[in-house]
Amino acid sequence: MALHRQNSGLAEKCPIRGVLDRLGDRWTVLLLIELSSGQTLRFTELRRRVEDISPRMLAQTLRHLEEDGLVVRHVHATVPPRVDYTLTALGHSFFERVSGLIDWADQHQHLVRAARAAYVAPAANAPM
């Protein structure tokens, strides 16, 4: 758990990795999208919105975001408990870039799809 995929110092060389590794997981981006409107959302609400995320992954992903300072977690000392999450300024600035990527995907998805459809594997040495 300490080292993220036994990086032999790769993360140190690239500050990039520390950021992109988070993008890699399935849920980070989805959660950022939900929070990007600036709304404060509680655990259950996020769970409802993201639909098929398990409580485990929701908690874990939110923890990571919080740890990186992209999200603030606010615990109400009530019973039943209530915890809600908001994107920080840093989170918003990060999301700006991510949304650039999303836009690109949106605009070019047809090209990527076309490329994938047209693609023929280089045929392994064995004909089959």
Place this chain on the structure above:
Amino acid sequence: MALHRQNSGLAEKCPIRGVLDRLGDRWTVLLLIELSSGQTLRFTELRRRVEDISPRMLAQTLRHLEEDGLVVRHVHATVPPRVDYTLTALGHSFFERVSGLIDWADQHQHLVRAARAAYVAPAANAPM
């Protein structure tokens, strides 16, 4: 191999996923960076530059990029064989967005680092 993490249609709902899933793997971004200058590089050269990538992952990642139309692969019919790779226009346009992310990471890494350092885990229910 057919379905990327048994997506129950998530990839269909989000064209985004199809793109971001690729970013998730360890090497895609590194390769894009190497190729982003517009240089045409051969397999071995890429291998040298990325340093600790295994030939397997290099081949696989390049295949994915090629499949998506971000990279072109050119095989010289010589012996010994020689294969080289170049970023396509699509690849360059994609990289623009990715580099936005990289810049962000560069500019804000100190904030993220600070947040991580300051972070104290919410302490599990069990005191220990």
Place this chain on the structure above:
DNA sequence: CCGGATCCCTTTGGATACTG
């Protein structure tokens, strides 16, 4: 020299059950 095939360990993440 390029890169496929195989083996195998590591990590990720889903389902479920349980607690403050």
Place this chain on the structure above:
DNA sequence: CAGTATCCAAAGGGATCCGG
């Protein structure tokens, strides 16, 4: 309600061997 703990299946990815 908001998580945590445990168990388990699937994917990621390194090492190695091999063939064109």
